[in-house]
Amino acid sequence: MTISQHVISSISPVEIGARYPRPVGRNAFRGHHGTGPTETAYIVSTSRGATGWGLPLGPGDPGALIGRNLAELISPSIGVVAPEALFLDYPLHDLAARILDVPVHVMLGAAGSPQVRCYSGGIYFDDLDDGLPVIAKNLAQDHASGFRDFKLKIGRGYRWMAPDAGLDRDIEVTRLTRSLYPDAGILVDANDGYSINTLVSYLEAVADCNLYWLEEPFAERWEDLEFLRKHPAVPARIADGEFEPNVDRIIRFGEAGLIDVALMDVIGHGLTAWRRTLPGLPMKASPHAWGLPLKTLYAAHLAAGLGNIDTIEGVPGNTLGTVDNGYTLTDGLLTLPDRPGFGIDLAVQKNC
Structure with missing residues (x-):
């Protein structure tokens, strides 16, 4: 199956967190780093039931991507090609690689060791x-x-x-x-x-x-x-x-x-x-x-x-x-x- 057979059907936020094994203290500039932050990730789903998720690069407008063909947003050989979709860089890579049934590092070229x-x-x-x-x-x-x-x-x-x-x-x-x-x-x-x-x-x-x-x-x-x-x-x-x-x-x-x-x-x-x-x-x-x-x-x-x-x-x-x-x-x-x-x-x- 190719990514061009998929249309973005939903984009939803999900809360994930990190927990360090111990409280983390200060560095030269910043105070205590605590026990781990909480961040918002995004789940991206398609019309054919595929999903991918990941951390965003920053703010963006998920609504502007609904109904778009996935191939308009990301090329497996290049990365995200639509500027308005770049904030979902990692979720879209995850989604494309899942559709292609390969790990992301293989989609990137497998130039290094796993x-x-x-x-x-x-x-x-x-x-x-x-x-x-x-x-x-x-x-x-x-x-x-x-x-x-x-x-x-x-x-x-x-x-x-x-x-x-x-x-x-x-x-x-x-x-x-x-x-x-x-x-x-x-x-x-x-x-x-x-x-x-x-x-x-x-x-x-x-x-x-x-x-x-x-x-x-x-x-x-x-x-x-x-x-x-x-x-x-x-x-x-x-x-x-x-x-x-x-x-x-x-x-x-x-x-x-x-x-x-x-x-x-x-x-x-x-x-x-x-x-x-x-x-x-x-x-x-x-x-x-x-x-x-x-x-x-x-x-x-x-x-x-x-x-x-x-x-x-x-x-x-x-x-x-x-x-x-x-x-x-x-x-x-x-x-x-x-x-x-x-x-x-x-x-x-x-x-x-």
């Missing part, structure tokens, strides 16, 4: 509330759930501690993680909360920790990135482009060898945009996925479908309102199920 390296993105500033031992506890909890690599938030001296004390704590947490997990990939993320001088002090203090990457150390400036790239203590990979990115500028940084990994958000940039961007990207990518565990699964399909992604951000926890979806995380590898669409079914279709 086993995707996945790190824990859940190590925040919980030590500010519960003391340094909680970091070891959180690392152990994420390790037990299948993660083998960890991203550490740094930048405690930007808002929450005196600058010198915050830097010392960032160093202490990094060295603690390396001592507990000598084989782990350690990624660090300052959320633009470092100055160039503070960053140099940090990198020199943890030079023997073999960081996997350095993420968003400061707001992107060409001169600062050039200086950083020449510093002997800088990690092999610099990752940036999450916060309000100018995508063309991020690409220019990549072409100049100043950024190694592009981080545009999996929802903020969108699946159709990633399909255009990723194949010609002059560096690796790792779509930002924090917030909902569902975003991690979307990023996994991008990695398996388009390639050029070495690791993705894992959001520890569960997506409430969905049933067992067949994804498994073992020894740091997230394995995608061989199910149509994104392979995730709703347990209860509760309208908002």
Whole structure:
């Protein structure tokens, strides 16, 4: 069956939620992240009884799509082709792949492996509330759930501690993680909360920790990135482009060898945009996925479908309102199920 045999018959909202395994604390800029957000997704149904669902990219007018032929809205080989339907980027990809009876990553081209390296993105500033031992506890909890690599938030001296004390704590947490997990990939993320001088002090203090990457150390400036790239203590990979990115500028940084990994958000940039961007990207990518565990699964399909992604951000926890979806995380590898669409079914279709 082809998607051209389907007409959009209904689009309805559904409330889904995320629940983290523990309350998540602060980062350099933001306060406590809580136990997981609630978001509105959309279910898209067709005249022939097919359904797909997913998170929207933003606001849109569902009513304008009712009665439209699905082939007018999305091309399996390109993505969403109707601008007015782009807000349903993920639901429409899910729907088209279900109709074609293939996983989304296969519809994208299966250029990568269906086993995707996945790190824990859940190590925040919980030590500010519960003391340094909680970091070891959180690392152990994420390790037990299948993660083998960890991203550490740094930048405690930007808002929450005196600058010198915050830097010392960032160093202490990094060295603690390396001592507990000598084989782990350690990624660090300052959320633009470092100055160039503070960053140099940090990198020199943890030079023997073999960081996997350095993420968003400061707001992107060409001169600062050039200086950083020449510093002997800088990690092999610099990752940036999450916060309000100018995508063309991020690409220019990549072409100049100043950024190694592009981080545009999996929802903020969108699946159709990633399909255009990723194949010609002059560096690796790792779509930002924090917030909902569902975003991690979307990023996994991008990695398996388009390639050029070495690791993705894992959001520890569960997506409430969905049933067992067949994804498994073992020894740091997230394995995608061989199910149509994104392979995730709703347990209860509760309208908002």
